[in-house]
Amino acid sequence: MSSAGPLTVGTAGHVDHGKTSLVRALTGVDTDRLPEERARGLTIVLGYAPLELPSGRRLSVVDVPGHERFVRTMVAGATGVDAFLMVVAADDGVMPQTREHAVALAALGVDAGVVAITKADVADPARAGAQSADLLPGCELVACSSRTGLGLAELRAALERLAGQVTSRAVRGGPVRLHVDRVFTVVGRGTVVTGTLWTGTVEEGEALELLRVGRGGMRVRARGIQVHDESVSRAEAGQRVAVNLLGVRVADVRRGDVIATPDTLRETRVLDCRLELRDGRHGERVQVHHGARNVSGRLAMLEEATGLWQLRLEAPLFALDGDRLLVRRLAPPDTLGGGVVLDGHASRHGARPEILDRLRDLARGETRSSAPVRTTTPHPPATPVRRPVSSAAVAALEARLRAAGPGLLSEAQIAAEQDALRALQADGRAVRVSGRLYAHAEVAARLRARIVELLEREGPLGLAAVRDALGLSRRSTQAFLEHLDGQRVTRRLPDDRRALLHRRAATKAPA
16 A cells, blocks of 8 residues: 555546546546647647545646657656556547557556546447456556546546555655746746656755756746645645746746756766667667657667666756656657666666676666765655565565466566566566566567467468467467567567568577
8 A cells, every 4th residue: 555645647548539538527627728729629738637536635637648749748748657547438449549658658667557448428348448458457447438427436436546556756755856847937926837746845945956958057946836726835746846936037947957956966868777678779769758858869788688778868868767768769750668777877888797787786676886966965865775575575476477377467466576576577587578467487488489480380370360379368469479579579560460570580599
């Protein structure tokens, strides 16, 4: 169970599936505030609303665009959320942006969520529900209608249960970090910035630093603070916050800048990371999303088996160890995946053994040996230090993964064993197959060999044919095929069949 601290929930889902209408039905707030949005019936920028749950607890809701042209905006909203509300229309089912948003959320480490099957008054929600269960196993599904009110009480109750399972950022401590996603002027008050408070507590009158990429820092002061249009004396991490900055012109601030405790952040252009990318290539130019900012950079593979990469950026970010980020292909635009920053201020280097050893240790949660960024505040680190996991816990989870076989275990089923899971992954004994599904590495290797053998013998096959030939469930078959797509063993053809990418990749020893 979580503490009942502040939480931010982000919407996700395909365009026209009713995200904004659902938020309006739940909160009474129309998050489409721009005339263009209302005229077109299309969300373009991030919207925000407070959601009061049956218990009286209040959550912050970030409503994101669903159109593929605004994926960057969606990601900027998703980087600060603690849980998601995936919206899938009953008459459409799971669509391309549903899948891309799911990939983005998983890459950002946003694993907890509820699926709302909207438009249940105009179509049978069963098909969309089954597809959503395959895409997001373990998530509670609620059929509802924004127009008639069907299922809204059940959806609020599901969100209440979700909030009880998520730990608020407020308990983690750390310096103030607010990634600016809006800046505007209020007559008589001056410049106001908004964003989700990632870490720390900001208080009225507090001295802060405005960090501006390539333009230097500025000392500022929080003249006033609001949370969902209500003035407060302090705001905690996990809340949507508006800060009135004293002595700052609106032209001094841009989206992607950061408000922080002074002397706690500095620019970086080289990041050592652990990434899960379904089709990343060494030397490939990509778009990296962090906070409310995105920059171009190149991928440098360090160790494929453990997912160790270096990101070499063309413009700086303000990143700390433990931060999550997203990686997208530039052309054609596509979300490749993402992961966690291991060393936020690395130097350019190759895959030297001593460096790989250090990064593997960091991936296991061990403390970095080099000096941290200077801090003048008494706050604890932004990223909690993980306690060592017992060998018995690791062995128990490994036994469960072996017993599950190709049936897989979802993150919901092993929610209390995340430290053991990380240890198994670091040692190469557990693998993330697809989305939030995990298998023992030996099971994954056997299934890989069987699928490769089948495709070599029969040629390109659809999901149903692979499922029947191997005697697997549809969920497991889809997960393993997506896993092999990501490893570039197979490729998905336009007619939704899988073919071997090429013989060398297919026969390569499993990672």
